[in-house]
Amino acid sequence: MRDTIASDMAKNQYHHGNLRQALIEAAADQVVEFGADRLSLRAVARRAGVSQAAPYHHFKDKEALLAEVCRMGFEDLRTRSEASIVGLPDAPAKLRALGIEYVRFARERNAFFRVMFGGYIKDKECYPELKSSAECSFELLTEVLMQGQREGSLDVNFPPKDALVCWAAVHGAACLIVDGALPEDKMEMAGIDADSMIESVVDRLQRGLAPGVGVLTS
Amino acid sequence: MRDTIASDMAKNQYHHGNLRQALIEAAADQVVEFGADRLSLRAVARRAGVSQAAPYHHFKDKEALLAEVCRMGFEDLRTRSEASIVGLPDAPAKLRALGIEYVRFARERNAFFRVMFGGYIKDKECYPELKSSAECSFELLTEVLMQGQREGSLDVNFPPKDALVCWAAVHGAACLIVDGALPEDKMEMAGIDADSMIESVVDRLQRGLAPGVGVLTS
DNA sequence: ACCTGAACACCGTTCAAGT
DNA sequence: ACCTGAACACCGTTCAAGT
Numbered sequence: 001m002r003d004t005i006a007s008d009m010a011k012n013q014y015h016h017g018n019l020r021q022a023l024i025e026a027a028a029d030q031v032v033e034f035g036a037d038r039l040s041l042r043a044v045a046r047r048a049g050v051s052q053a054a055p056y057h058h059f060k061d062k063e064a065l066l067a068e069v070c071r072m073g074f075e076d077l078r079t080r081s082e083a084s085i086v087g088l089p090d091a092p093a094k095l096r097a098l099g100i101e102y103v104r105f106a107r108e109r110n111a112f113f114r115v116m117f118g119g120y121i122k123d124k125e126c127y128p129e130l131k132s133s134a135e136c137s138f139e140l141l142t143e144v145l146m147q148g149q150r151e152g153s154l155d156v157n158f159p160p161k162d163a164l165v166c167w168a169a170v171h172g173a174a175c176l177i178v179d180g181a182l183p184e185d186k187m188e189m190a191g192i193d194a195d196s197m198i199e200s201v202v203d204r205l206q207r208g209l210a211p212g213v214g215v216l217t218s
Numbered sequence: 219m220r221d222t223i224a225s226d227m228a229k230n231q232y233h234h235g236n237l238r239q240a241l242i243e244a245a246a247d248q249v250v251e252f253g254a255d256r257l258s259l260r261a262v263a264r265r266a267g268v269s270q271a272a273p274y275h276h277f278k279d280k281e282a283l284l285a286e287v288c289r290m291g292f293e294d295l296r297t298r299s300e301a302s303i304v305g306l307p308d309a310p311a312k313l314r315a316l317g318i319e320y321v322r323f324a325r326e327r328n329a330f331f332r333v334m335f336g337g338y339i340k341d342k343e344c345y346p347e348l349k350s351s352a353e354c355s356f357e358l359l360t361e362v363l364m365q366g367q368r369e370g371s372l373d374v375n376f377p378p379k380d381a382l383v384c385w386a387a388v389h390g391a392a393c394l395i396v397d398g399a400l401p402e403d404k405m406e407m408a409g410i411d412a413d414s415m416i417e418s419v420v421d422r423l424q425r426g427l428a429p430g431v432g433v434l435t436s
Numbered sequence: 437a438c439c440t441g442a443a444c445a446c447c448g449t450t451c452a453a454g455t
Numbered sequence: 456a457c458c459t460g461a462a463c464a465c466c467g468t469t470c471a472a473g474t
Contacts, residue, residue: 019457019458037337040446040447040448041447041448041449042446042447042448043447050458050459051458051459051460052447052448052449052459052460053449053450053451053458053459053460053461054457054458054459056448056449056450057456057457057458058457061448061449062448062449114337117393117397117399118336118337118397119255119332119336119397123398124398124399131401134399134401135401135404138401158408160404160405160408160410161408161410161414161415161418162418162422164391164394164400164405164410164415164418164419165387165415165418165419165422167390167394168387168388168390168391168394168415168419169383169386169387169390169419169423170386170390171390171393171394172385172386172387172388172389172390172391172392172393173382173386173390174390175335175389175390175393176382176385176386176389179335179336179337180341180342181335181342181352182382183349183352183353183356186353186378187378187382190376190378190379192378192379192382196379197379197382197383197386200379200380200382200383201382201383201386201387204380204383204423204426204427205387205422205426206426207425207426207427208422208423208424208425208426208427209422209425209426237438237439258465258466258467259466259467259468260465260466260467261466268439268440269439269440269441270440270441270466270467270468271439271440271441271442271468271469271470272438272439272440274467274468274469275437275438275439276438279467279468280467280468
């Protein structure tokens with residue numbers, strides 16, 4: 001009951017109570033539409049129907065607002081990651097699914113991915129909620145590796161370290177694809193597209209983590 | 219002789235002949251000092267001792283100037299990459315050296331690495347010289363994989379595709395490290411630092427590319 | 437050919453003043 | 456407590472005008 005009343009109030013008055021959330025959503029819209037590099041706090045305020053100074057009553061500065069958009073991205077990634085592995089039989093299958101899903105996320109939610117990893121947040125320590133959101137996906141990956149260790153389906157020495165290796169491989173593929181850093185003309189000539197690239201990355205990663213191979217000492 | 223005269227002229231008159239190069243160097247200094255995200259074209263012009271409008275006689279816009287800084291970075295990367303593999307005996311050793319050097323470059327020349335891969339250049343097709351500089355390092359990597367294929371020291375199916383896999387793994391590690399995306403507190407607890415991380419990435423990569431393992435079909 | 441000064445349309449951020 | 460208007464110190468870019 002009181003929730004309903006509060007909601008009704010919120011609907012009618014942007015300027016009382018829910019402006020903080022309205023600003024975050026306006027910023028997210030702006031980021032999707034124009035990119036984080038063109039995000040303007042004044043434009044966000046305009047979109048929310050308040051003065052240019054209003055956001056400063058809810059966020060320390062532009063970066064603090066962007067940190068919230070960033071957090072939305074990490075929560076979306078965690079949700080997608082969890083959904084991608086339900087029902088899969090073993091750790092190698094889950095590892096593959098997480099890798100494919102990570103790149104899919106980067107490509108589909110391009111703008112968010114850039115906010116999350118584009119260096120817009122200088123010191124994540126300043127935003128504890130962001131930090132814990134960001135760590136969820138990494139913990140999920142670590143758990144999958146631990147499962148592989150138990151099952152004997154993956155050669156895992158030290159789960160946190162091997163999780164970093166997996167993350168790096170897949171993150172690199174995602175970055176190169178979304179930044180347009182790949183030599184597209186050559187790839188086209190060679191018959192390689194982004195999908196076949198990420199398949200190869202995941203294949204090699206599984207191979208590098210497959211049990212039953214001696215340690216190399218090159 | 220005429221070269222000497224031209225050089226002397228250039229030294230005495232910023233505003234005739236070499237302003238273009240002076241602006242590129244001023245921009246590079248600015249990027250190293252404050253970061254590409256804070257680069258201001260007006261500040262670059264001030265540093266070069268010319269008016270705010272002067273750069274527009276040499277560069278279409280801010281992005282075109284940044285593209286030249288970017289190119290400097292790719293050329294430095296190529297030089298370092300080539301130097302890192304001279305005298306090494308086989309392809310696996312070269313692959314390792316290239317990987318370690320890539321991350322070293324990203325960390326030492328942090329500011330340049332960000333310009334190169336931070337999405338500052340929207341369409342690299344607009345800057346052909348940049349594009350060919352950027353492809354040199356990738357071609358070097360492809361050649362190493364071809365050598366491994368000939369030697370039988372690496373299991374390479376298709377060099378361009380496997381080169382993308384290697385690049386992705388190492389690039390991901392570099393990005394995560396320089397963006398400060400790693401959960402540093404947890405890493406410290408687990409006794410993992412950036413150096414041991416990149417070692418693991420390269421080890422797993424070599425393992426994924428080692429000959430004599432059956433194909434997984436998970 | 438190359439450079440400047442002034443102008444336009446923006447920014448992020450602060451702060452006294454309002455309700 | 457929350458918001459505003461005005462101000463400050465910046466931007467990128469354009470363009471007529473100068474040499």
